[in-house]
Amino acid sequence: MISVHVPATSANCCVGFDCLGMAVDWWAHFTFEESDELIVEGCPEEFKGSNNLVVQAFYTACDYLRLDYPTFKLTIDTDIPFARGLGSSSTCVVAGILACDAWFKKNMDQLEILKIATSIEGHPDNVAPAIFGQATACFMEKENVKMSLVPCADYHCLAIVPRYEVKTSQARKVLPTKMAFKDCVSQVSHALVFIQALQQGDESLLASSCKDLLHEPYRRQFIKEYDRIKTYCEQKQLPMWISGSGSTMMVVSLEKNRLIELSKFLDENLNGLDHRCLTIAKKGAFIKYE
Incomplete structure (x- = not known):
């Protein structure tokens, strides 16, 4: 079984619209187990299938790696509120990509993971701190993400x-x-x-x-x-x-x-x-x- 743990994030950080983000220790947990069919638990009924964002991110990583989609059982355990500005969707995106990487033992580096996550999210300000922790500053250079880690004092x-x-x-x-x-x-x-x-x-x-x-x-x-x-x-x-x-x-x-x-x-x-x-x-x- 693979367990992926992803922190919530606070994007924009006031003056850093679409470029600054900060990770906070409010964690979402996702487990992936072998299964003969796709099973999704721990989310609303309408997302218990291949349309689930975690599953979609897993499949996007498969496409990037040119791999066939496996079947698995996904269990989601999170109380990060949805659509409240705490990066709940980013936790799903990052979890799916990391799980794919671990499932196939590909050992992608974090910048590759960031690239895939940004392609899904559209901008990196939430996914970058979710992947790297602390705070991050990012900008886009065409389709490439440029990122700097911002170590934080003990706030x-x-x-x-x-x-x-x-x-x-x-x-x-x-x-x-x-x-x-x-x-x-x-x-x-x-x-x-x-x-x-x-x-x-x-x-x-x-x-x-x-x-x-x-x-x-x-x-x-x-x-x-x-x-x-x-x-x-x-x-x-x-x-x-x-x-x-x-x-x-x-x-x-x-x-x-x-x-x-x-x-x-x-x-x-x-x-x-x-x-x-x-x-x-x-x-x-x-x-x-x-």
């Missing part, structure tokens, strides 16, 4: 998860088609400082760098709790951003107690929010043989 994270979805397609429709030159300069400068502060553990500087002009001002309308939480975080100088396209919001701090205080504020003042204390995942997806 704690609070994932604040509303009990409603924000569809990525909906969130992309509201994005601007043009941006003023001065705003482009601001975006790049804040992103550069964000990466340095994330690595160096400068929480105050990280909070100051969380001023996005590219997507958050337009997507905030879909998250009714955003403004109140953003105001709290700005007053406390806590780094905070919309995770992916939402609806999850991610807050980080070097001091876990500051996030516990925020959790109490949420419980006392805002209804309909789940929240979970996490850390940055220091490693990415991995395989166990059982």
Whole structure:
């Protein structure tokens, strides 16, 4: 039996739209066993077949390696919420590719796995940290992914998860088609400082760098709790951003107690929010043989 374990991710990291991502220690688990027919368990009934994203990723890796599709039993064990901006689809994509690699003992390197995963996802900001862990910065050069690993200081994270979805397609429709030159300069400068502060553990500087002009001002309308939480975080100088396209919001701090205080504020003042204390995942997806 092959077990694949993949961390959730927070894409965009505020100022890094479609290029920055961070892995967190909220894990999805997938097991693959030999079977005479394809069996999928642990997901809604409509995805218990070859249309399952994990299976599709496995098959895509087979195509890449020019191998026939095997049959197997897939069991999915995850509580990462779907369509909340925590990379749930990326966990499925990465799991399928890693399982294929392990099934056929091909020993693909991580960059090959990233290439296949990006071809499925369309962009690398979620799949890259899921594969490599910590944080990653990526860009596309034609069909090639260029990636840099961003080692992170020991930040704690609070994932604040509303009990409603924000569809990525909906969130992309509201994005601007043009941006003023001065705003482009601001975006790049804040992103550069964000990466340095994330690595160096400068929480105050990280909070100051969380001023996005590219997507958050337009997507905030879909998250009714955003403004109140953003105001709290700005007053406390806590780094905070919309995770992916939402609806999850991610807050980080070097001091876990500051996030516990925020959790109490949420419980006392805002209804309909789940929240979970996490850390940055220091490693990415991995395989166990059982």
